Amino acid sequence: MLAKKFLSVFVIVFLLLSYIPLSAQDDLIIVLDPGHGATDNGSSAKLNGKTYYEKDLNNMVTAHLQDSLAQYAGVKVYLTRYDDSKPSLMTRSVTAGKLGADLMISLHMNALDNADYYGGSEIYVHAGNYLPEGAKATKAIATDILKGFEQFGLKNRGVKTKLIDNDKYYMYDNGQYADYYGVIRYATMVRVPAMIIEHGYMSNKSDLEFLSKSENLKKLADKTAEAVAKYYGLEKGEGQKMTLKVQEGLTIGSLPTSMVVGDEISTLTATGGSGSGTIHYETNDKEVLQIQDGKLVAVGEGMANVYAIRDTDGEYQAKMSDNYIRISVSKPISTPTPTIVPTPTPTFTPTPKLTPENTPTPTLNPTTAPTVVATEEYSAPTNTSAQTATTENTENDFWTAIAVIGGILAAFLIVSFVLLMKSKNSNKKSRRR
Numbered sequence: 001m002l003a004k005k006f007l008s009v010f011v012i013v014f015l016l017l018s019y020i021p022l023s024a025q026d027d028l029i030i031v032l033d034p035g036h037g038a039t040d041n042g043s044s045a046k047l048n049g050k051t052y053y054e055k056d057l058n059n060m061v062t063a064h065l066q067d068s069l070a071q072y073a074g075v076k077v078y079l080t081r082y083d084d085s086k087p088s089l090m091t092r093s094v095t096a097g098k099l100g101a102d103l104m105i106s107l108h109m110n111a112l113d114n115a116d117y118y119g120g121s122e123i124y125v126h127a128g129n130y131l132p133e134g135a136k137a138t139k140a141i142a143t144d145i146l147k148g149f150e151q152f153g154l155k156n157r158g159v160k161t162k163l164i165d166n167d168k169y170y171m172y173d174n175g176q177y178a179d180y181y182g183v184i185r186y187a188t189m190v191r192v193p194a195m196i197i198e199h200g201y202m203s204n205k206s207d208l209e210f211l212s213k214s215e216n217l218k219k220l221a222d223k224t225a226e227a228v229a230k231y232y233g234l235e236k237g238e239g240q241k242m243t244l245k246v247q248e249g250l251t252i253g254s255l256p257t258s259m260v261v262g263d264e265i266s267t268l269t270a271t272g273g274s275g276s277g278t279i280h281y282e283t284n285d286k287e288v289l290q291i292q293d294g295k296l297v298a299v300g301e302g303m304a305n306v307y308a309i310r311d312t313d314g315e316y317q318a319k320m321s322d323n324y325i326r327i328s329v330s331k332p333i334s335t336p337t338p339t340i341v342p343t344p345t346p347t348f349t350p351t352p353k354l355t356p357e358n359t360p361t362p363t364l365n366p367t368t369a370p371t372v373v374a375t376e377e378y379s380a381p382t383n384t385s386a387q388t389a390t391t392e393n394t395e396n397d398f399w400t401a402i403a404v405i406g407g408i409l410a411a412f413l414i415v416s417f418v419l420l421m422k423s424k425n426s427n428k429k430s431r432r433r
């Protein structure tokens with residue numbers, strides 16, 4: 001547990017080190033994060049025979065929001081991705097940190113399996129355990145956004161927070177529980193106020209009817225921009241829609257495909273990509289492999305993938321390596337613990353009855369079964385013979401006693417017989433007399 005806490009500190013230290021705003025600006029920097037991407041479609045639902053994917057609706061509402069926010073003076077609006085890629089949650093938040101964002105908005109659509117009755121909008125913000133000022137700002141903005149959405153008939157499900165209170169690995173370095181959603185958690189670590197807007201439920205028919213139309217997504221984007229403008233005191237004018245170029249292919253260098261728990265690799269490499277963004281590494285399972293202090297550390301058994309990411313430099317968007325290294329982590333081979341080997345006693349000494357293959361040899365592992373079996377085999381006959389000897393001795397003593405007693409009795413009878421005969425003779429003599 002303590003070790004885990006230290007690891008989370010490493011993650012935070014890494015994130016803070018990587019948070020070096022690219023330039024000091026007076027503009028309000030807003031980073032929009034279209035949720036999911038690439039093969040991850042997010043939620044999906046059917047309406048009038050057509051399947052809608054969350055990823056596409058997220059892209060549409062993000063494009064509208066970038067337009068809406070760019071209508072305010074002194075605003076620069078970036079996106080975390082401009083193509084159909086899927087940056088990791090950490091990469092999205094690190095991008096916001098690198099760009100010196102004042103606010104990050106992650107855009108999503110919700111869904112609940114077979115729950116048409118459940119619908120409405122909700123927004124997740126920081127719980128405030130680590131970045132209280134960010135929590136305050138995002139809560140105020142989010143409350144206003146949801147009030148705006150209500151005007152279109154979307155149920156206001158409220159501003160929400162969620163913590164990971166069952167895993168100390170994800171604690172913030174001030175010892176407080178971390179926010180549950182990765183985008184918010186990593187944004188907190190790079191000190192960017194962030195929120196996740198769940199515009200509505202695709203599983204709810206009336207929500208989906210509304211969300212499936214681009215003009216309605218524009219209405220939601222306008223309400224969101226109004227709430228942001230109100231909070232920061234923005235005025236209508238000329239903002240800037242910022243673009244980041246897509247990087248060339250990035251490749252992570254070769255790594256061993258198997259490691260043992262406790263192993264560390266400090267020579268992580270990657271080639272390619274574009275721009276001058278720093279390269280960092282990520283794994284897809286923190287229970288198996290972790291990046292600690294720039295090193296790859298095997299922490300648990302299992303399989304995990306390692307990726308390289310070249311962060312944004314303000315000109316190119318962040319890029320995850322096209323390849324990854326899949327590493328299998330196994331338990332360390334346990335050091336043989338000293339086992340108590342039964343000390344052979346004279347009674348257990350192998351006798352000529354032993355067959356050669358049963359004879360214990362130095363190559364035999366002392367703890368293996370044959371020795372035990374052999375011991376039992378040898379001890380049994382020895383014990384039996386000992387018992388037999390004892391019985392024989394007892395019998396000898398018995399017969400000796402019988403012989404002695406018999407001898408005494410025989411002697412007694414002979415003496416008695418002799419005396420009796422003498423007495424008879426004298427009686428005859430006397431009668432004769």
Ligand SMILES: [Zn+2]
Nearest residue numbers: 035042108109
């Ligand atoms: Zn989503």
